[in-house]
Amino acid sequence: MEHFGGAGHSSEILKRLSTKGILIGIDRDLEALEVAKKKLEEYSNVIYVHNNHDQIRNILEELKIEKVDGILLDLGVSSYQIDEKSRGFSYIEDSPLDMRMDKTQEKTAKEVVNTYKEEELARILYEYGEEKKSRQIARHICEIRKKHPLETTQELVEVVRNVIPNKKELHPEKRTFQAIRIEVNNEIEPLYQTVIDCIHCLKPKGRLCIITFHSLEDRAVKNAFRDSVGKCTCPKDLPYCICNHPKLGNIITPKPIQPSKEELQKNSRSASSKLRIFEKT
Ligand SMILES: C[S@@+](CC[C@H](N)C(=O)[O-])C[C@H]1O[C@@H](n2cnc3c(N)ncnc32)[C@H](O)[C@@H]1O
Ligand SMILES: [Zn+2]
Structure with a gap:
């Protein structure tokens, strides 16, 4: 499952996916979906969904898909949206x-x-x-x-x-x-819950990869990951645990992955990006 934007990641994922694998591309921007459809027209194993990713559970339920192997959330605006003058x-x-x-x-x-x-x-x-x-x-x-x-x-x-x-x-x-x-675009407030919902949608060993572009996004992702590894985060002076955080999996990236010098040279818009990965048990 992927965020479309310019379908850059999607086309790389599709190159590596067997014909039995299905890519579900979700974007709240109809124009991004149209661009992706054109770019990926040679592939028949793509499902295009115009929706908000915070509806992930409903989206999969409607598609009658119980769990997925991997999810990539590439947050924020796309280069296409920024460059398209009329979008403001x-x-x-x-x-x-x-x-x-x-x-x-x-x-x-x-x-x-x-x-x-x-x-x-x-x-x-x-x-x-x-x-x-x-x-x-x-x-x-x-x-x-x-x-x-x-x-x-x-x-x-x-x-x-x-x-x-x-x-x-x-x-x-x-x-x-x-x-x-x-x-x-209400980009921050629902994010924590979206991350938790995404984790619930993964198969065992499935991975959730999230690319953020500023500290508030990154904080929401970091907190949701932290609360999903089964560790108590209650204040030390509480006599018993009230947070009851379930163990859903492990954090693969204790520190986020950031772009290399070479990547920055090729794509200056990646400057503030951070990639965090979580694996379901
Ligand atoms: C950084 S771009 C994705 C670029 C894409 N991964 C690529 O490689 O070309 C982010 C995209 O996510 C979409 N998006 C942002 N927030 C969303 C949300 N809550 N639900 C669905 N799509 C969202 C935007 O419309 C935009 O097209
Ligand atoms: Zn606790």
């Missing part, structure tokens, strides 16, 4: 404030920026973007939108640059865009 992910292009991975979803970046309360915006910018000037940016957004709603990515860029001029830093809006994107 890029702070370099000017386009409507959208940022939805799934265009059938209602909530857009425009809604977040124009309707969230100032404190809520500040929290999102701080937590999801690690933006130190989160409060000032949130305040400035609210001042501007009193006059007119923010419509485009460049309007948002301008608001951020009014707070942090781009003298020292070329793109100070990067953190704000990341934060809004994470909120629009």
Whole structure:
């Protein structure tokens, strides 16, 4: 089972898969599925699913597949999504404030920026973007939108640059865009449970591989793995265990695998990526 995006991993998996093996490709982005279908058209052993990976248990139930041998979650946005101007992910292009991975979803970046309360915006910018000037940016957004709603990515860029001029830093809006994107697509909150659900969907000796791109994602994955190895994580002063973490398997990567120098040269977008692997018993 794999996240599609540009189907880069999927095509490598398919090259190595026997014709008896089936690849289930899940993406919440219909355009990503279309790109993958074209790229993988020579393969007949692929099932394409337009859904959110947090529905993994339902997806497999509907396909009448009980357990799988391996799962790869390659999180975050794809290069295709960032580069496709009209999707509104890029702070370099000017386009409507959208940022939805799934265009059938209602909530857009425009809604977040124009309707969230100032404190809520500040929290999102701080937590999801690690933006130190989160409060000032949130305040400035609210001042501007009193006059007119923010419509485009460049309007948002301008608001951020009014707070942090781009003298020292070329793109100070990067953190704000990341934060809004994470909120629009609800990328963090369901992740811990998704990881646990994925582990439950594995056959014995099956492996779950997860590639994350920022610390909040990585933390959710790390915590879910930690809570699945059967060790008590209760505070030491508790007289008895209340966490009751079940032993579902083992962590294969005590430290995450990060890109090599050669990989970074070929693909600079891999810079912040971390791969963690869990094996079911
Ligand atoms: C980094 S890209 C995957 C790239 C792909 N592995 C490749 O090799 O080309 C991430 C993809 O995951 C999708 N995605 C992100 N979160 C998702 C979720 N919760 N459910 C389903 N798909 C999701 C995005 O739409 C995007 O296409
Ligand atoms: Zn415990």
